[in-house]
Amino acid sequence: MSDSNQTTIIQLENVDKFFGDFQALKNISLSVKKGEKIVVCGPSGSGKSTLIRCINRLEEHNNGKIVVNGHELTSDVADIDAVRSEVGMVFQNFNLFPHLTIIKNLMLAPRKVRKVSKSEAHDTAMKYLERVKIPEQADKYPSQLSGGQQQRVAIARALCMNPEIMLFDEPTSALDPEMISEVLDVMTDLARDGMTMIVVTHEMGFARSVADNVIFMDEGEIVESNPPEEFFNNPKNERTKLFLSQILSH
Amino acid sequence: MSFDLALIANSIPKILLGIGLTFELLFLSLFLGTVLAISLLLMRISGRWYLSAPTMVYIYIFRGTPILVQIFIIYYGLPQLEFIRESFFWPILREPFGCAIIALTLNTGAYVSEIFRGGVLGVDRGLKEAGAALGLSVTHRFIYITSPIAIRLCLPAYSNDVISLMKSTALASTITLLDMMGIARTIVAETYAPYEIFLSVMVIYLIITWVIQRLFGWIERRMSRHVRSEA
Amino acid sequence: MDAIDGWWDDFFWGSLVVVELFVVALFLTVLFGLLGAAAKLSGNGLAKTIANAYTIVFRGTPEILVLLLFYFGSAIALTAIAQIFDPEIKFVDFPPFWAGSFAIALIIGSYATETFRGAFLGVDPGQVEAARALGLSNIKTFMYVRIPAMWRLALPPFGNHMLSLIKDTALVAIIGLEETLFVAEQAIGYTAKPFTMYILVGVIYLGFSTIITLSVMVLEKYANKHLEVAR
Numbered sequence: 205m206s207d208s209n210q211t212t213i214i215q216l217e218n219v220d221k222f223f224g225d226f227q228a229l230k231n232i233s234l235s236v237k238k239g240e241k242i243v244v245c246g247p248s249g250s251g252k253s254t255l256i257r258c259i260n261r262l263e264e265h266n267n268g269k270i271v272v273n274g275h276e277l278t279s280d281v282a283d284i285d286a287v288r289s290e291v292g293m294v295f296q297n298f299n300l301f302p303h304l305t306i307i308k309n310l311m312l313a314p315r316k317v318r319k320v321s322k323s324e325a326h327d328t329a330m331k332y333l334e335r336v337k338i339p340e341q342a343d344k345y346p347s348q349l350s351g352g353q354q355q356r357v358a359i360a361r362a363l364c365m366n367p368e369i370m371l372f373d374e375p376t377s378a379l380d381p382e383m384i385s386e387v388l389d390v391m392t393d394l395a396r397d398g399m400t401m402i403v404v405t406h407e408m409g410f411a412r413s414v415a416d417n418v419i420f421m422d423e424g425e426i427v428e429s430n431p432p433e434e435f436f437n438n439p440k441n442e443r444t445k446l447f448l449s450q451i452l453s454h
Numbered sequence: 455m456s457f458d459l460a461l462i463a464n465s466i467p468k469i470l471l472g473i474g475l476t477f478e479l480l481f482l483s484l485f486l487g488t489v490l491a492i493s494l495l496l497m498r499i500s501g502r503w504y505l506s507a508p509t510m511v512y513i514y515i516f517r518g519t520p521i522l523v524q525i526f527i528i529y530y531g532l533p534q535l536e537f538i539r540e541s542f543f544w545p546i547l548r549e550p551f552g553c554a555i556i557a558l559t560l561n562t563g564a565y566v567s568e569i570f571r572g573g574v575l576g577v578d579r580g581l582k583e584a585g586a587a588l589g590l591s592v593t594h595r596f597i598y599i600t601s602p603i604a605i606r607l608c609l610p611a612y613s614n615d616v617i618s619l620m621k622s623t624a625l626a627s628t629i630t631l632l633d634m635m636g637i638a639r640t641i642v643a644e645t646y647a648p649y650e651i652f653l654s655v656m657v658i659y660l661i662i663t664w665v666i667q668r669l670f671g672w673i674e675r676r677m678s679r680h681v682r683s684e685a
Numbered sequence: 686m687d688a689i690d691g692w693w694d695d696f697f698w699g700s701l702v703v704v705e706l707f708v709v710a711l712f713l714t715v716l717f718g719l720l721g722a723a724a725k726l727s728g729n730g731l732a733k734t735i736a737n738a739y740t741i742v743f744r745g746t747p748e749i750l751v752l753l754l755f756y757f758g759s760a761i762a763l764t765a766i767a768q769i770f771d772p773e774i775k776f777v778d779f780p781p782f783w784a785g786s787f788a789i790a791l792i793i794g795s796y797a798t799e800t801f802r803g804a805f806l807g808v809d810p811g812q813v814e815a816a817r818a819l820g821l822s823n824i825k826t827f828m829y830v831r832i833p834a835m836w837r838l839a840l841p842p843f844g845n846h847m848l849s850l851i852k853d854t855a856l857v858a859i860i861g862l863e864e865t866l867f868v869a870e871q872a873i874g875y876t877a878k879p880f881t882m883y884i885l886v887g888v889i890y891l892g893f894s895t896i897i898t899l900s901v902m903v904l905e906k907y908a909n910k911h912l913e914v915a916r
Contacts, residue, residue, distance in 0.1 A: 260818055262814055262817065262818065285820050285821070285822050286820070288817065288818055288819065288820040289819070289820030290820075291818075292818075292819075293815075293818035295811060295814070295815060295818075297811050299809075299811040299812050299814060299815035300812075300815075301812055301815070301816075301830060301833075302812075302911055302912070303833045303834070303837070303911050304911075305911075312819075312821075312829060313816075313819035313820060313821055316821060316825050316829065317819070317820045317821055317822075317825070345911040345912075346911075347911065347912055358815075361819070362818075362819070365819060365820060515887075515891065517848075517894075518848075518890065518891045518894035518895065518898075519852070519887045519890045519891050519894070520852040520853070520854075520855035520856070520890055521852070522855045522856055522858075522859075522866070523855055523866070523883060523886050523887050523890060524887070526866070526879075526883045526886075527880065527883040527884060527887060530873075530879040530880075530883060531879045531880035531881075531882075531883045531884065532880060533879070533880075534877075534878055534879050534880035534881070535880055617744075617745065620747075621745075621746070621747040621748060622747070623747075624747035624748075624749050624750060625747075625749055627749070628749070628859065635747065635749065635750060638750075639753070642753075642757070648753065648754065648757035648758055648761065649754075649757075649758055649761070652750060652753060652754040652757070652758075653754070655750065656742075656746050656750055656754070659745060659746055659747060659750065660741070660742065660745045660746065663744075663745035664745070
């Protein structure tokens with residue numbers, strides 16, 4: 205399932221992140237190749253959200269080095285916006301802009317950041333709305349859509365910037381159970397088309413079928429990192445085993 | 455520009471002579487206004503159009519016009535009308551103090567009734583339903599369930615209105631009353647020292663404001679004792 | 686009612702002055718409010734202290750006092766400055782229109798500071814993050830995400846500020862501005878009908894506040910049109 209292209213597109217080396225005295229990330233090193241799908245799981249507070257938020261610099265790491273798509277993440281502001289336009293992010297709470305229609309939500313960034321023309325932005329937006337299977341909602345407002353629909357719109361919105369990498373921060377955690385699969389289907393489609401993805405989630409079925417690598421984090425460290433078969437059938441670490449038994453028992 | 459400290463030292467006691475009148479205006483209007491506000495509230499939420507409609511008109515008029523104009527209408531305007539001059543209330547309406555109290559009361563009554571209404575609307579419907587399920591009558595529910603909660607909810611807005619009322623008492627100086635503002639203006643007219651005098655009286659008003667805020671903060675904390683989440 | 690005959694013109698021009706005063710003061714109010722909110726939200730300790738002092742002083746001082754202080758104070762300051770150039774000058778009058786609009790703007794601006802500050806803090810941080818994650822710069826995020834959210838949050842309380850503003854304009858008559866109350870006083874001098882005249886002034890102001898209330902209602906409908914269509 206992984207691309208034969210071997211370029212490393214994300215590289216973390218010895219990354220630490222502190223919130224005051226609390227250390228959220230401890231000496232994290234991680235390498236992601238283009239086209240790889242990584243699932244990150246772990247108990248809450250383990251640092252998994254912090255990890256992906258450091259990748260698009262919504263959080264700033266304190267030590268170590270992060271290189272994303274050829275850009276090293278530093279405090280140079282000019283670079284940040286450029287990096288972010290190449291990395292798409294989907295949030296747990298969707299974060300759609302409530303005062304804009306769906307289609308305008310999708311068109312905003314391409315028009316303002318990439319200076320794309322209105323008609324081109326519109327066409328791209330409709331293309332992705334069709335991809336996530338809700339083109340008929342284009343002129344509605346977010347408040348009129350269900351949670352599952354809103355999250356699919358959020359995915360389409362991120363895709364309109366044609367990112368190289370897509371980050372997902374617990375994309376289905378805020379959804380009613382019956383809507384989870386419609387979002388996971390879109391994500392699976394995206395994976396099959398070759399997108400590099402890092403997904404923080406508890407959806408282990410998704411991890412088994414889509415991931416190239418599953419990472420277990422606990423207390424700010426990467427405890428185990430293995431392809432799904434190894435990870436689920438043959439966990440090496442005690443903490444991983446404990447976590448899996450808790451999460452898979454129901 | 456020199457700052458005449460001696461003048462300030464001299465004038466502050468004179469200004470403070472007016473504080474009695476300022477407080478009289480404040481407390482009397484506040485009390486009467488609150489009583490009026492409760493009556494207006496009950497009329498407003500009564501559900502009977504012949505009670506709530508006039509109330510809404512009243513509130514609309516008194517919140518939509520400047521209080522200065524209301525004061526002038528009552529003090530300067532009413533004497534024009536014969537039936538006023540011959541009425542039972544004329545001794546009160548003839549005096550600037552009476553007129554000021556009436557104007558301030560009518561005005562603050564309108565604002566406070568809306569504040570109370572906001573408090574009442576803010577009470578969780580579930581609590582009222584629970585009261586009904588227990589068999590409490592409408593009146594009992596209003597007195598024992600709605601009111602205590604509503605009062606706590608509207609304390610911040612009410613305290614703001616008290617401060618507004620305090621500031622409005624200064625307008626009594628425009629109809630010859632010698633409250634703190636009235637005295638201050640008299641001294642300024644004599645001495646041509648607006649900075650010293652007006653700044654001094656400003657400090658006094660600020661102190662009063664501060665005291666009112668502290669007082670209401672204390673009341674609010676006491677009332678919220680049971681509500682502040684320990685969880 | 687016939688008493689007003691012959692005075693309609695004057696009241697019209699007086700009302701126009703009120704409108705001018707309102708517009709100028711509104712513009713300044715927004716300016717002061719934004720500056721104050723920016724100062725309070727900045728990390729700068731000095732800016733915050735000044736802004737806090739500003740809100741405390743202007744929310745706790747009677748409006749009439751602020752007006753008088755500004756009017757007399759500016760006249761004295763202006764006279765002092767003029768005397769530098771020409772020692773013969775005894776007294777320079779400061780136009781009451783500008784003293785009045787500035788003073789009112791400072792007062793309402795102190796309330797607007799809190800409103801704008803609250804609106805800024807009330808913006809959903811998730812949306813700001815989404816905008817940044819899409820690559821929108823700080824400025825673009827501010828323009829396309831923060832500001833649309835902010836003005837919608839600020840609108841209801843700011844509508845109230847505008848009502849206070851129009852009512853405070855009546856006070857500027859105290860420092861001699863020739864607006865409606867001034868016209869009324871002249872009319873009373875000729876017709877001896879204070880009740881009629883002051884009621885007319887009340888009606889004029891009621892008209893203005895109604896216009897403001899209706900405008901705010903229309904704006905609120907527009908602001909919330911993305912919500913009212915919810916399932």
